[in-house]
Amino acid sequence: xxTATKLGAYVVGLAAVFGGAAGIGTAAGPVGKADExxxxxxxxxxGTTAGPVLPGGLQVSQDGFTLHPRTTDVRPGVPTxxxxxxxxxxxxxxTRFTPLHGKRLHLIxxxxxxxxxxxxxxxxxxxxxxxxxxxxxxxxxxxxxxDVRPEGAKEALTLGVDVAAAGDYRPVPLPRPEQxxxxxxxxxxxxxxxxxxxxxxxxxxxxxDGRPVTDLEPYLEAYGHLVALRQGDLAYxxxxxxxxxxxxxxxxxxxxxxxxxxxxxxxxRLYLDFxxxxxxxxxxxxxxxxxxxxxxxxxxxxxxxxxxxH
Numbered sequence: 001x002x003t004a005t006k007l008g009a010y011v012v013g014l015a016a017v018f019g020g021a022a023g024i025g026t027a028a029g030p031v032g033k034a035d036e037x038x039x040x041x042x043x044x045x046x047g048t049t050a051g052p053v054l055p056g057g058l059q060v061s062q063d064g065f066t067l068h069p070r071t072t073d074v075r076p077g078v079p080t081x082x083x084x085x086x087x088x089x090x091x092x093x094x095t096r097f098t099p100l101h102g103k104r105l106h107l108i109x110x111x112x113x114x115x116x117x118x119x120x121x122x123x124x125x126x127x128x129x130x131x132x133x134x135x136x137x138x139x140x141x142x143x144x145x146x147d148v149r150p151e152g153a154k155e156a157l158t159l160g161v162d163v164a165a166a167g168d169y170r171p172v173p174l175p176r177p178e179q180x181x182x183x184x185x186x187x188x189x190x191x192x193x194x195x196x197x198x199x200x201x202x203x204x205x206x207x208x209d210g211r212p213v214t215d216l217e218p219y220l221e222a223y224g225h226l227v228a229l230r231q232g233d234l235a236y237x238x239x240x241x242x243x244x245x246x247x248x249x250x251x252x253x254x255x256x257x258x259x260x261x262x263x264x265x266x267x268x269r270l271y272l273d274f275x276x277x278x279x280x281x282x283x284x285x286x287x288x289x290x291x292x293x294x295x296x297x298x299x300x301x302x303x304x305x306x307x308x309x310h
Contacts (some may be wrong), residue, residue, distance in 0.1 A: 029049035055263050056158030057145045057229075057236030064089030065150050067159035072130065074136055076165040082103070082134040083125075086150055093128025096151035101220040101240070106147040107132060108236070110229055111140050112162075113171040114269040117282060117291070119227070139167025143234045158236050174267065174286055176229065181272075181283040185209070188272060194262050194289035202226070203257045204272050212254035218245040224256035228287075231267040265290025 049142030060067050070083040085093035086105075097104040107130075109118040115138075122132035136142055141162045149156040181188045185208060192202040204224065207218040214258040216223045222244055228237040242257045262268060 010193075021119060032057050034132070041192055055230070055235035056238070057143070057160035060159060060161045062076055062157050062159060063078045063153055063155075065094070065153055065157055065159065067144070067146050067161050068093075069144070069161060069163060074134070074163055074165050076136055076139045076167050078135070080136075081131055082163075083131045084144075084146075085128050085130065086146065086148055088150060088152065094150040094152075095124075095128040098149040098151065098156075100149055100156055101222065101225075103220065104148070105130060106238075108145040108147070108227060108238075109134070109136075109142055110234065110269075111136075111138070111142050112234065113140070113170045114174060114229055114231060114234075116142065117227075117269075117284065119225070119271075119273055119280075119282070132179055136163075136165040138170070139165050140169040140171070141165075143229075145236055147238060158238065160234070162237065174232075174269070175284075177286045177288060179285075181285055183281050183283045184279075186213070186276070186281060186283070188274075188283035190270070190285050190287075194268060194287055195262065196265050196290050199259045199261050201257060201259055202270075204257050205254045206256070206274055206276070208276075213276055214251070214253045215276070216253035216256070217275040217278070218252075219273060219280055221245070223250065223252055223274065224258075225273040226258050227261065227271045227273075228247050228260060228262065228268045229271075230262070231269065235263060237262065244285060 040066045066087045068085045068087050069078065070085060072232045074080050074082065088094045103121050104124070105122060107122055109120065110116060116136065116240065118134075120132050120134070122130040125131045141164050143160055144163050145158055145160045147158055149158065179190050182191070189205045189207075190202065191205070192200060194200045194202075206216065219225065222240050224241050226239050228239075229235070237260060239258050239260045241250070242259060245252070256272075256274065266289055268287050268289060270287055272283045272285075273280055274283070275281075
């Protein structure tokens with residue numbers, strides 16, 4: 001089987017998984033829940049709802065708004081100016097947005113095996129067209145998520161679409177769960193556990209050279225941002241810390257506390273963004289939720305690495 005055939009078969013398989021994701025997500029219930037401090041998930045997934053809520057990122061369209069990639073040729077390892085629009089109910093690109101945490105649009109990228117995480121902030125170049133320099137490091141299908149609130153939308157939306165980087169897809173085993181992640185000389189410790197269907201307290205403590213970091217810098221109006229992706233369908237959860245810079249009670253480290261609600265038992269990958277010394281870094285963890293969730297002992301440890309591209 002040649003390379004193109006391999007990737008084609010892989011994408012067809014993803015289509016089958018993605019097609020069933022709506023049913024899975026609806027049964028699972030809400031992904032995010034607003035915490036007492038007023039910070040919840042993007043996309044309005046938190047709070048009380050009248051019925052089942054589809055987890056974020058499983059839909060390319062919601063409430064009449066659609067994520068529309070305009071760039072179709074992305075090669076692995078090659079810098080690409082990726083363009084896309086958020087089309088409104090009239091089919092035209094939306095040009096007016098309500099900022100979310102200091103940005104009009106957030107773009108999150110992860111390969112289907114949960115590797116290659118990126119958190120980017122595209123620029124609108126005119127007529128509702130967004131552009132951002134993207135490098136997809138290896139072949140495979142990547143999920144592109146947009147956190148955005150178009151004018152006229154009743155809530156913030158997390159829309160998702162698959163983008164393929166052609167080539168021989170070789171999935172990376174998910175690292176086993178660990179309580180410590182190391183990134184660029186920093187050590188981040190995770191305390192707490194995910195309980196399906198309930199708000200779970202997670203505290204991440206940042207240190208460097210064995211000493212607590214007590215001067216974390218505000219990044220997007222917070223001392224940390226946390227994204228969780230569910231293994232399999234990549235259901236998306238984006239929560240923010242309990243408290244914010246300047247509120248008179250939140251310290252700039254070493255601890256950053258989140259309240260997150262996952263929709264089901266399973267395996268999740270957590271990505272913590274924090275800023276220190278003028279750079280944003282990402283610490284990554286594999287976490288299981290529920291007693292039946294297990295991860296095969298295939299990795300070399302959860303670890304975590306990556307500096308953002310802005």
